[in-house]
Amino acid sequence: MSYLSLSDKDKAEMLARTGAAKIDDLFCCIPEAIQLMRPLDLPPAQSELELVRTIDAVGRKNSYVGHLSFLGGGAYDHFIPTVVDYLSSRGEFVSPYTPYQPEVSQGTLQIIFEFQTLVCQLTGLDIANASLYDGSTGVAEAVLMAHRVTSRDKVVLATSLHPQYREVVRTYIKNLGVTAVEVGFGPEGRIDAAALAKALDDKTAAVVYQSPNFFGVVEDVKALSDAAHGVKALSVAVVAEALSLGLLEAPGRLGADIATGEAQSLGLPLSFGGPYLGFMACKKDYLRQMPGRIAGETKDTEGRRGFVLTLATREQHIRREKATSNICTNQALCALRATIFMETLGKQGLRELAWQNAQKAAYAADRLASIRGVKKKFTGPFFNEFVIELPQPWAKVDAGLKAQGLVGGHGLGTDYRGLENAALVCVTELKTREEIDHLVRTLEEVLR
Amino acid sequence: MIKEIREPLIFEISEAGKRAAELPALDVPETENLLAGAPLRRELEGFPEVSETEITRHFTRLSQKNYCVDLGLYPLGSCTMKYNPKINERLSAHPAFAASHPLASADLVQGNLEVLKKLEGFLCEIAGMDAFTLQPAAGAHGELTGMMLIRAALEARGNARKYVLIPDSAHGTNPSSAHICGYMVKEIKSNENGTIDLASLAQEMTDEVAALMVTNPNTLGVFESDICRIAEIVHAKGGLVYMDGANMNALTGVVRPGDMGIDVLHINLHKTFSTPHGGGGPGSGPVGVKKELMPFLPVPVIAEKGGRYVLDFDRPRSIGRVRAYFGNFSVIVRALCYILTLGPKGVREIAEFAVLNANYIRKSLEGEYHLKYATASLHECVFSDKFQKEFGVTNLDIAKRLIDYGVHPPTMSFPLIVHGALMIEPTETESRRDLDHFIEAMKAIAKEAKEDPEVLHAAPHVTYVSRLDEVAAAKFPVLRWEKKA
Numbered sequence: 001m002s003y004l005s006l007s008d009k010d011k012a013e014m015l016a017r018t019g020a021a022k023i024d025d026l027f028c029c030i031p032e033a034i035q036l037m038r039p040l041d042l043p044p045a046q047s048e049l050e051l052v053r054t055i056d057a058v059g060r061k062n063s064y065v066g067h068l069s070f071l072g073g074g075a076y077d078h079f080i081p082t083v084v085d086y087l088s089s090r091g092e093f094v095s096p097y098t099p100y101q102p103e104v105s106q107g108t109l110q111i112i113f114e115f116q117t118l119v120c121q122l123t124g125l126d127i128a129n130a131s132l133y134d135g136s137t138g139v140a141e142a143v144l145m146a147h148r149v150t151s152r153d154k155v156v157l158a159t160s161l162h163p164q165y166r167e168v169v170r171t172y173i174k175n176l177g178v179t180a181v182e183v184g185f186g187p188e189g190r191i192d193a194a195a196l197a198k199a200l201d202d203k204t205a206a207v208v209y210q211s212p213n214f215f216g217v218v219e220d221v222k223a224l225s226d227a228a229h230g231v232k233a234l235s236v237a238v239v240a241e242a243l244s245l246g247l248l249e250a251p252g253r254l255g256a257d258i259a260t261g262e263a264q265s266l267g268l269p270l271s272f273g274g275p276y277l278g279f280m281a282c283k284k285d286y287l288r289q290m291p292g293r294i295a296g297e298t299k300d301t302e303g304r305r306g307f308v309l310t311l312a313t314r315e316q317h318i319r320r321e322k323a324t325s326n327i328c329t330n331q332a333l334c335a336l337r338a339t340i341f342m343e344t345l346g347k348q349g350l351r352e353l354a355w356q357n358a359q360k361a362a363y364a365a366d367r368l369a370s371i372r373g374v375k376k377k378f379t380g381p382f383f384n385e386f387v388i389e390l391p392q393p394w395a396k397v398d399a400g401l402k403a404q405g406l407v408g409g410h411g412l413g414t415d416y417r418g419l420e421n422a423a424l425v426c427v428t429e430l431k432t433r434e435e436i437d438h439l440v441r442t443l444e445e446v447l448r
Numbered sequence: 449m450i451k452e453i454r455e456p457l458i459f460e461i462s463e464a465g466k467r468a469a470e471l472p473a474l475d476v477p478e479t480e481n482l483l484a485g486a487p488l489r490r491e492l493e494g495f496p497e498v499s500e501t502e503i504t505r506h507f508t509r510l511s512q513k514n515y516c517v518d519l520g521l522y523p524l525g526s527c528t529m530k531y532n533p534k535i536n537e538r539l540s541a542h543p544a545f546a547a548s549h550p551l552a553s554a555d556l557v558q559g560n561l562e563v564l565k566k567l568e569g570f571l572c573e574i575a576g577m578d579a580f581t582l583q584p585a586a587g588a589h590g591e592l593t594g595m596m597l598i599r600a601a602l603e604a605r606g607n608a609r610k611y612v613l614i615p616d617s618a619h620g621t622n623p624s625s626a627h628i629c630g631y632m633v634k635e636i637k638s639n640e641n642g643t644i645d646l647a648s649l650a651q652e653m654t655d656e657v658a659a660l661m662v663t664n665p666n667t668l669g670v671f672e673s674d675i676c677r678i679a680e681i682v683h684a685k686g687g688l689v690y691m692d693g694a695n696m697n698a699l700t701g702v703v704r705p706g707d708m709g710i711d712v713l714h715i716n717l718h719k720t721f722s723t724p725h726g727g728g729g730p731g732s733g734p735v736g737v738k739k740e741l742m743p744f745l746p747v748p749v750i751a752e753k754g755g756r757y758v759l760d761f762d763r764p765r766s767i768g769r770v771r772a773y774f775g776n777f778s779v780i781v782r783a784l785c786y787i788l789t790l791g792p793k794g795v796r797e798i799a800e801f802a803v804l805n806a807n808y809i810r811k812s813l814e815g816e817y818h819l820k821y822a823t824a825s826l827h828e829c830v831f832s833d834k835f836q837k838e839f840g841v842t843n844l845d846i847a848k849r850l851i852d853y854g855v856h857p858p859t860m861s862f863p864l865i866v867h868g869a870l871m872i873e874p875t876e877t878e879s880r881r882d883l884d885h886f887i888e889a890m891k892a893i894a895k896e897a898k899e900d901p902e903v904l905h906a907a908p909h910v911t912y913v914s915r916l917d918e919v920a921a922a923k924f925p926v927l928r929w930e931k932k933a
Contacts, residue, residue, distance in 0.1 A: 003531050003722075004801050005879035011804070014880065018807040026803045027702055029671045029824045034708045040701050041573050045791025048535050054788060055781075059544025061559035064552040071549040074772060081469055083503055085541075091518030092511035095532050098728035100524075102918075103911040104515035104851055108727035111510060114458055117928040121494040127927050130728070133585035136772035144628075164772040171746075171768035175599060175630030218486035249487035269541070272560045273550030273773025274585065275730030287925070293728065298921035301906075304454070306913035310921040316588070316624035317862075321633045326624035329586040329718070333726030343458050344468045344503050347495035352471050358483055363476035381486040402556075410551050433475040 068435055069407035070364075072385040072426025073214065074135060074162050074240045075273060076265045078353075079430055081344050084267045088337045098293070098329065102308045108332060109307035112295040115339045122242070122342075123259040124250025125281035130293035130309075131335040132278030132327065135240050135262025136165045139208060140172040141291045141325055142260045142280065146206035146234040147178050148289050148324070154203045156233075158191050159184045160213035162240055163415040169208075178205075189217035189378025189387065191224065200231045210238040210261075211251070215424065216361070216385035217378055218248060225255025234258060242266050242279070242338075244383040246354030258282040267341025268334055277334040288314060291325030353429060357384035360436065361427040367440045368425065373447060377422050385426035387412065387419075390447065394423045400446035408439060455509045459929045462496040468503050494931060513912045514727070515856050521882045523809075525828045525859035525871025526619065526667055528697045528719035533789065536722065536782040545781055550773035554759050561757035564774060565750050567734075567784045571715060574787075574795060575693070576706025577736030582775045583746045587694060589770065590714025590733025591625035591661075593746065596767045597712055597737060598659045598688045599629055600744040604765065605686070609658035615644050617668060617863040622661045622692060631658060638865055642668040642821040644678055653685045663692040664705070667863040667871065669806060669825035671698070679709025688712065696720040697875065698803055698827035701796025711738050720798070721783035732779040746770050801876030802827040805883060809874055812887045816894040820866050828873035832866050841897040843868045845904035848915065849896070852908050853889035 006014070020026050027035070046054060069077070087093075092107060099105030099112075112130045119128035132138045143155050155173070157166055159182045170180060183199050186192045191209055200207070207228040211219035225235035237251035239261035251259045263277040264270075282290060288311075296310035316323040345353060361384040369376045373391035390397055394411040401408040409423035416422075427436060498506075515522070522529035548557050568580040584590040595612070602608045612626040615636045623633045634652055639645040643666065653660070660682045665671045672678060679689050691705050691713035697720045699705070705713050717723045718731035725731070737745065747766045748759040787795065803826045810819070810829035818834035833843040847857030847870070859871040874883060896903055908914065 003533060003877050004797060005877060005882075006801065006804075007880075010880040014804055014808040017811050018804070019811070020807070023800045023804060026800075026807055026824075026826070029673055029826070030703050031673060031676070034676065035703050036576075036701065036707070040792040040795055042570060042787060042790075042792045042795060045794050046788050048789070051535060051785055051788055052539070055539045055542060055785065058559045058562055059542050061562060062544045062548050062557050064549065064556035065544050065547045067556065069549060069552070071551050073551050075550050077547070077549070083468070083500060087504065087507040087511075089537065090508070090511045092514040092516050094537070094724045094726055095517035096514050096727045097522065097524055097527055097529055097725045101515070101847070101851065101857055102916050103848065103908050103913055104856065105513075105727070106912050107510035107512065107514035110455070110457070110513075111507075113927075113929070117457075117459065118495070120928045121492060133589060133730075134772060136769070137585065137589070162772065164769055167769040168771060171596070171770055172628075174768075175596065176628070177630075218483065222487070245489075246492065247483070247488055249489045253489075254487065269546040269778075270549050271546050272548045272557065272777040273775070274771075275776040275779060287927075294925075294927055296921040297926040298917045300913040300916050302914055304913055306916045308916050308918050308921050310918065310925060310927075313922070315620075317620035319624075320620050321623035321627035323620075323624045323627075326588045326592055326621050326628050327586070328588045328621050329725070329729040329731040331585075331726075331730045332728030333724075334730055336727070340503065340507060343496050343498065343506075344500065346467050346469065346497045347462075347492050348467055348497070349469045349471065350492055350495065355482075356471060356474055359474055359479060360476055362479040362482060366479075381483045383483070398553075407549075407552065407556070429471065436476070 067405050067407045070409050070425045070427060070439060071407055073410045073424050074262060075270055076241055076426065076428055077270055077430055078265055078428050080267050083344055084337055084340045087340055088333065093336055094333060099309060102306060106306060109295050111336050111339050113297065113307050115335045116295060118339060118342045119279050119281050122245040122250065123281040124252030125259055126284035127287055128279065128281040129290055130295055131331040132280055132292055133331060134274065134276040134278045136168040138260040138278035138280055139165045139238050140169050142236045142258050143169050143173060143206060143208060145258065145289050145291060146236060149234060149286055150205040152203050152205035153178050155180050155205050156199045156207045157182050158209040158213065160191065160215055161208060161210045161238060162214050188380035189215045190219050190380050196227055200227060200233065202231055204231050204233040206234040206236045208236040208238060210240055212241055212244050212383040215378055215387045216382040217380035218383060221251050221254035221256060241383060243354050243357060246350040247358060263338050266338040268337055275331055275334050277331050277338055289324055290314065292327050292330055356429045360429065360431060361386060364425065364427040364436045367436065368443065371440065371444050371447065384428055385424055387422050387424055389422045393420050397446055401442060404442045406439060406442055408443060455506065457929050458496045458498060458506055459494065461502060462498055464497055466497040466499050468498055468500040520855060521874060521878055521886050522856040523858045523872045523874050523886065525873040526694050527859065528873060528875055530722055530875035531877035532722055532724040533786060536785040539785050540778040540781040545778065554757060558757055561750050563781055563784055565757060567780055570787045571734055571736060574700060575713060575715065575736045576704030578739045579742045579745060580734050580736045581745045582734045582780055583771050584714065584733040584735055585771055585776050586729060586731040587714060587716045587733040588621040588625060590735045591621055591692065592628055593735045593770045594690050594712040594714055595626055595629035597741050597744045598690060600767050601688065601741050602658055609656055611657045613652055613657055613660045615662065617666050617865050618661060618663055619667065619692060619694060626661065641823045642670050643672050646674060646677060649678060650681050653681050653687060655685055657685065657687050659688045659690050661690045661692060663695060665695045665698050665826045668821055668830050669828035670821065670823045671826055675708045694719060695827065698799055700798045702799045706738065712741060717779055717783040722786045723779045723782040730776045730779055732776040798876050805874040805876060805878055808883060809872055809887060813890055816891055828871060830866050831870045833868035836894065836897040837868065839897050839901045841901050841904050843870050845907065846870060846893055849893050849904045849907035850889055852910050855886050855889055
């Protein structure tokens with residue numbers, strides 16, 4: 001194999017130094033009874049050229065990429081400037097470990113520090129960590145954090161929180177004596193305020209809501225935060241479409257105590273769901289309860305500025321079972337991509353990009369709702385995705401659209417009873433007016 | 449590396465009006481009162497404004513302040529810093545994968561599902577397990593998933609139990625993962641060989657214990673030769689055995705965890721299967737199980753039906769999802785490519801050359817550095833600073849001085865059972881020249897420790913920054929840039 005770097009001569013001399021007669025002797029500490037006495041049943045080794053052909057052939061089985069798609073729902077197709085791929089693929093970024101030796105990791109550490117700063121600026125909160133696995137586990141970590149901060153055992157989850165995020169939260173809390181209750185939505189597509197008021201009590205650790213929510217609708221973050229604070233619970237804002245923060249007011253300025261979510265939108269390809277980029281920011285009061293790695297500024301022996309991983313006493317390698325989280329490796333390279341993306345788009349660009357997304361989605365929603373029998377399901381303000389309701393089950397319409405090479409949206413019937421005729425449609429800057437119009441025309445034909 | 453030029457934070461070079469990206473003009477009619485009813489922000493306060501040239505220089509300069517595997521030996525013990533094949537980077541970014549959406553219906557992403565199913569099958573064969581889930585995003589996430597599976601299986605048997613046994617040599621994530629799964633941790637002492645003491649295991653293994661979490665080979669690089677007996681003791685009392693597969697690099701093609709009594713394990717694709725660490729992720733921590741635990745695997749499970757791949761959500765006993773979508777897919781593609789490149793012989797050679805290289809280093813440095821355990825070791829070896837302490841030199845000094853010789857330091861101060869530890873794992877991909885360079889550097893440092901300890905205390909001398917004040921960083925945390933008033 002070409003990744004091994006020893007010649008036969010090296011091998012023989014090195015073996016001699018170890019005192020072993022042959023390589024198998026180095027494994028003599030493994031009882032023979034359990035050693036594998038046959039070759040592994042794997043396909044024969046492939047050269048690079050053969051591998052390229054193999055993977056090309058597998059890739060061709062993804063007919064999705066030949067479709068014009070309007071899928072969103074937590075994973076968003078955005079333009080990625082060339083500098084993001086170019087710079088983030090440098091070996092100096094791709095091939096180091098976690099920066100445990102700061103003197104030879106200043107590149108990664110300074111970038112994490114810049115990433116933390118950008119996340120604070122986006123969310124309007126005091127501090128941010130170096131990243132978490134993804135949006136779903138970010139929410140689970142935020143729930144556990146609220147549980148630690150408040151010593152309370154109940155969380156209120158909005159039904160309009162991403163269905164898969166809710167599932168992950170339930171998986172995480174099941175064994176910890178924490179319970180979750182769900183609060184539904186009203187005709188605006190926002191959390192049902194009356195139901196929320198009923199669900200809140202002095203056992204509530206947090207109100208966890210997504211904005212823009214799974215239906216694309218922007219929640220009233222201020223009202224939700226006030227409601228949470230009314231029972232001394234934490235207000236946890238989940239943002240699955242991080243780009244929305246280019247335009248929408250920062251959750252931290254509207255009362256959120258913790259903001260967490262998914263930053264895939266900021267320079268990461270769809271890549272069938274991962275790797276993505278979980279982020280978390282919070283008020284500084286909760287710093288000691290924050291999960292995950294954090295980079296901090298300090299000085300070297302000569303007084304020069306440098307960066308280190310800090311506040312490790314929260315973490316598993318020091319605190320072991322008393323740690324704030326078991327997380328160790330996170331998503332550093334994804335955070336690097338997001339940092340390059342955010343700094344490249346910059347102050348003006350990110351806002352314009354967000355604005356264009358909202359404009360295109362607004363145009364698409366109006367055009368789709370002009371089709372006879374089609375209407376916007378919710379009345380609340382939306383960012384770059386929205387729900388349409390059709391006169392027949394989405395599954396049927398979807399099949400008709402696919403036959404025309406279109407993936408028109410994400411059907412909501414599986415996750416929301418009563419929304420069998422509805423679909424979530426996402427329109428980013430990548431969709432041209434012509435493509436939007438094409439969707440409208442094709443849907444019209446399919447419904448005819 | 450240009451040592452003296454300081455690279456500012458991007459925020460410090462930002463100037464109003466600069467930009468590095470232009471967008472096309474909006475091609476749809478503008479909607480007035482956009483987002484009416486939602487509070488909008490006036491501006492992205494503090495966000496940088498720079499040109500593309502400045503972006504490229506900033507990140508290129510920062511990159512040059514990192515050490516990495518592409519530059520040289522990176523012998524962090526239990527981290528398996530092997531070479532990351534470049535073709536895997538290219539193929540993981542294949543447009544057919546990169547552009548595919550995780551909510552696309554299964555019929556449109558048969559290629560992706562084939563990737564997942566194939567890797568599951570390969571890992572089953574390599575680890576000797578019956579099924580794998582690829583959903584966990586990292587090793588610690590895999591541990592958590594594995595412990596949840598154990599809990600679910602024991603609940604199904606009637607009692608989830610209270611405790612998890614963990615050897616004192618284990619990774620810090622093990623106790624933490626067990627705790628987040630609702631278990632209390634009991635520590636098992638190591639014996640004089642550095643392995644699990646059977647007598648204390650037998651004593652602690654009661655019917656209140658859910659599982660033993662074992663790392664094999666352990667963090668000393670020592671294989672638990674009594675692993676079958678260990679599993680028998682745990683199984684006899686109705687417990688299950690979890691294996692932390694972080695050190696799987698020592699075993700591939702030689703012995704399979706499933707053949708030594710392991711019920712559940714996680715594997716780190718970013719260690720054994722060559723996917724890059726990325727400066728701290730993304731990783732991937734697939735979890736393998738034996739038959740009894742299969743009903744509890746996270747949803748969805750990929751199944752085959754009439755020659756097509758389908759997603760099976762109808763699994764009433766599943767622990768649920770541990771992550772949205774399907775895991776770190778592009779990391780999974782890299783691992784698949786790696787196994788396809790290596791083939792059966794190549795996968796066995798991973799272990800063979802990793803163990804040869806580690807033993808070569810061990811033999812070469814014995815006598816120069818103290819070796820607490822004489823037990824034979826596999827893919828890594830753990831020395832300590834005991835000899836150098838006599839001259840007031842610690843493992844930290846040795847580690848920092850190695851940087852001056854152009855090598856990344858080994859893992860320090862771990863495992864906890866070796867005081868002043870230097871845990872060295874060279875991996876299989878290193879050349880004799882790089883191994884010898886490391887050995888010579890370690891010998892030179894041992895000599896310096898006797899003759900000129902000051903040079904070690906002040907190391908590193910050649911880096912962009914010298915030793916950093918970590919105490920001040922934690923005491924007076926500055927965790928973000930802020931505009932000076």
